[in-house]
Amino acid sequence: MTIRLVLPVTNEELGTARIDDVHIAAGQSLAPGARLFDFTVGLDAAAAQDCPPVTHYRMTLREKAWVGRVDAMAGQDVGVGDVLALLAADQGDPLDPEGARNARVSVAAIIRAPDW
Numbered sequence: 284m285t286i287r288l289v290l291p292v293t294n295e296e297l298g299t300a301r302i303d304d305v306h307i308a309a310g311q312s313l314a315p316g317a318r319l320f321d322f323t324v325g326l327d328a329a330a331a332q333d334c335p336p337v338t339h340y341r342m343t344l345r346e347k348a349w350v351g352r353v354d355a356m357a358g359q360d361v362g363v364g365d366v367l368a369l370l371a372a373d374q375g376d377p378l379d380p381e382g383a384r385n386a387r388v389s390v391a392a393i394i395r396a397p398d399w
Contacts, residue, residue, distance in 0.1 A: 284371070284372040284373075284376060284382075284383075284384070285351070285369055285370070285371060285372075285376065285377075285378050285379045285380065285382060285383035285384075286346075286348055286369070286370040286371065286372060286383060286384060286385070286386045287366055287369060287370075287380065287383040287384065287385050287386065288319065288366065288367045288368040288369070288370055288385075288386045288388070289364050289365060289366055289367060289385055289386075290322070290361050290362065290363050290364065290365050290367060291342070291363070291388065291390055292363050293324055293338070293340060293390065298362055298363055299324075299360050299361065299362050299363070300322040300323060300324045300340075300360070300361055300363075301322060301323045301324075301325075301358070301359070301360050301361075302320055302321075302322050302355050302356065302357055302358065302359045302360075302361060302367075303320075303321040303322055303323055303339065303357060304320065304321040304357055305320055305353060305355065305356060305357055306318040306319055306320065306321070307319055307320075307350050307353055307368060308350060308353065309350050309351065309352055309353055310349070310350060311349070311350045312349055312350075312374070313344050313347065313348045313349065313350060313370070314344075314347060315344060315345055315346055315347060316343055316344065316345075317343060317344045318341060318342075318343055319342045319343060319344055319367075319368075319388065320341075320342045320355065320367060321339065321340065321341050321342075321393070322339070322340050322342070322361075323337050323338070323339050323340070324337065324338050324340065325337045338392055339392065339393050339394070339395045340390050340391065340392055340393065341390070341391055341393045342388050342389070342390050343388060343389050343390075343391075344386065344387070344388055345386075345387040345388055345389055346386070346387045347372075348370035348371060348372060348386070349370060349371045349372075349373070349374045349376070350368060350370055351368075351369045351370060351371045351376075351378045352368060352369045352378060353367070353368045354366055354367055354368055354369070355367040355368065366380070369383065370386060
């Protein structure tokens, strides 16, 4: 079975995020709790300010899977619902994006060191 890993909704007003870190690679076995992606969302799209506030998030997996393909890379801007990677329930399962279901993930805000 193919499992689609997509950028989740973190705020209804925000449509895009910047991928900061990719913690997975094709062929990798993932256990529940595995780190997947870190991403940043700027609130300037919802409420323009002189210095836009940002929130950093980490996405982790809540199920066992194998990484079949990684579509997102660090520095890339992605939209809500965009496919970040395709996973397989079992090693060797063929990837079928059309018959895929969304991955079970957890997303938490994280504190990062200041960028300046």
